[in-house]
Amino acid sequence: MSEIDIEQYKITEEPFYQAQEDEVELYQAAYESRLPMMVKGPTGCGKSRFIEHMAWKLGKPLITVACNEDMTASDLVGRYLLDAGGTRWLDGPLTIAARIGAICYLDEVVEARQDTTVVIHPLTDHRRTLPLDKKGEQVTAHDHFQLVISYNPGYQSLMKDLKQSTKQRFVGLDFDYAPSQVEADIVAKEAGIDTETAMKLVKIGETARNLKGHGLDEGISTRLLVYAANLMNKGIAPNKACRMALVRPITDDADIRGTLDHAIDAIFA
Template identity: 60%
Template sequence: MDERIKPYLIASEPYYRPAGREVELFEAAYARRMPIILKGPTGCGKTRFIEYMAWRLRKPLIAIACNEDLSASDLVGRFLLDANGTVWHDGPLTTAVRCGAICYLDEVVEARADTTVVIHPLADHRRALPLDRRGELVLAHADFQLVMSYNPGYQSSAKDLKMSTRQRFGALDFHYPHKEIETEIVMREGAVDSDTATRLVGIARQSRELRGRALDEGISTRMLIHAAGLISHGIDPHAACRIAMTRPISDEEDVLHALDGFVEAHFGT
């Protein structure tokens, strides 16, 4: 294995609780090196899933957090000055392409539109990355796979994937887990008992009913784990829910009052 990507190997198994056939389907997609989009709300387990799959497939994972300042050069690389003069430095995408890693573009629609265009030749039959500034065409390693994630329910029309990008990818839908599975996850990850986990999940499920009305997003599984961790550390449930679940998702007094009511309903006053 190329020394450059050994640091990207995941040494121990990440905890992931499957909610459906996503593991089987991703393995089939990887066998064909099909580019994949993971679609789902914030904090529902998309990133944990790809970490688990990289570990399961024994492949290095190079993850890139996309933002509006991410340029094509940040992905593919650039010439930099050092003691030896002007030297080319591969970006994380180019490293993944050359060395055969899974490249994960997290929340890809946050990147500039002109940036995402560079992935098009990698996501079709060409499986190649043109480095225009270097005058090089990098053919993808046989093990390379491109994976992206985004939250389709939280994007404006100005921040959405172009159809020319979408049609190059397969897609796996992610949702917040069913009540029983989410309770199991919160127990395991937050180190709390079943009763506490059940109460936290109940609050989250009520908050998600406000999505699209009072909230852009309900309380995520990730937030439940944070709250559970505080409770297991000795913080009382009301304070834990306030810090980790209710205050981060809204500043509106009437919405916060409703969320606090959910907490009181499950944990008492």
């Protein structure tokens, strides 16, 4: 196997993350114990940014995998490939992370098929190994390796959830949208806008989140609030920026759109 360039997986600049409670200290304790970590929360509330921040803070390489329903076990662990020189083995991201001692972050892991997620089990108990059955090799995880998974428990159907045998291999942290003032500070920092405007955006976000389960599957994420602020920074009128970033992407329902559009007009009157 050729030498892996670990530096390509390291985060060189500090990702901005505004801590809400003691999640930084809790994660650090879990990492020091090499405990597998599960982060749970709604879309766009900062789960991925938090993991990036912690990888930077700990000085560890980070390998992120965006999970989807077509992902196979081979996509995670590796496969044989044919090239001009014959057959060669190519490690998957999970295998690379286990070899080099990276944090492997499986984003929205519940989207992957359950027969795929089973391959992580030996890495999440006392064995800390990854069997490569097709290659006839068993990889022992590097001392610095940690597995992290995320998912949105409020957006999963009964057919899309983690098995208890998987859940009970992890410690967990719950994430949610930040309190109003903290979220406004985050939006202001991320987009470079004034706090007063950021607070108005947060109020729109809260209006939409109150509609979750009453016409909306998901509320407006902090990420979308930042998108709206970015559009406003480009000279787009606040009402138009909010419709474009906060309403049109999340619903096609005329009544819900009308409710949110009305809230936008009232807040940015």
